[in-house]
Amino acid sequence: MNTTQRSSPRMPPRSRVIVAWMGVAVYGAGVFALSALSNPSAIPGWNIPHFDKICHAIAYAGLTWLLIYALTLTSTTRALPRLILMAAILAVCYGVLNEFHQLFRPRRSASIADIGANAAGVGLVAWSWPRIQRRWLSAVRSRKGGTGCMPRAEYCYSCGSEIERYEFTECKACHEYFCEDCVNEEELCDQCCEAATQEEV
Structure with missing residues (x-):
């Protein structure tokens, strides 16, 4: 390998880190608020078969994406697989806690199927993130001259x-x-x- 001298790694601007984690907090609060609804069937399309599971998967896919992005800005680990695993664990645990929280809401109950749908969304992002990133970086490099x-x-x-x-x-x-x-x-x-x-x- 052809190695050139490198200075110590620099952290991204603090404002960028704050915005990233604010995005995680706001998005997570939105997911929590939706899970707290006493009558989710009032949501248009909710009674369509498996529509709720699709919504669960999409919601937690978005949460995982935001977590990975925020962790890559703040973690000193720098190893992408570890950061993806950390984000996936956090997202799945949040999903489990949300289901537990629904036990105390009127006309709501916890569901193993919902937890599975959450995990499916998390797994999709965890699997696709490095592949999409590599394709994107390859495209950027080719536009910059190979x-x-x-x-x-x-x-x-x-x-x-x-x-x-x-x-x-x-x-x-x-x-x-x-x-x-x-x-x-x-x-x-x-x-x-x-x-x-x-x-x-």
Whole structure:
């Protein structure tokens, strides 16, 4: 791998972090308020078969997306898989607590099926986030001039954190860019690990 000297990672602006977590709080409060409704059947379309389960999945998919985004801005872990797992656990636990809360609401009850629908939405985002991110970064890189050109600001292929020009490590196997934290923690892609194994042999 071709390594260039890198300065210590910088945190994003505080205002950006605050807005991200405010988004999580407002969205979570909205989900809580909807789950507290005593007569959800008054919502248009609620009586359509499985419509409520679709709503559960969409609601918790959105919550998971916001959690992952907020965690990537504030966590010092920098390893994307760990942040996704953390966000998924938080979202699922919130869904379970919401179902428990419904036990104390008039004409409401807890449902294992609803928890499953919540988990399905969480799992969909957890599975798709790194894939969408990699496709997006690949598209950005191609517009900036291909793998041989490093734009003014790029993003780590593994954790998604922003890295400035000349402050990165480029893998000779896949030509992706990695921040210093991911290189030290060996949070590299499969191609990088495979290439490193072959070199050692």
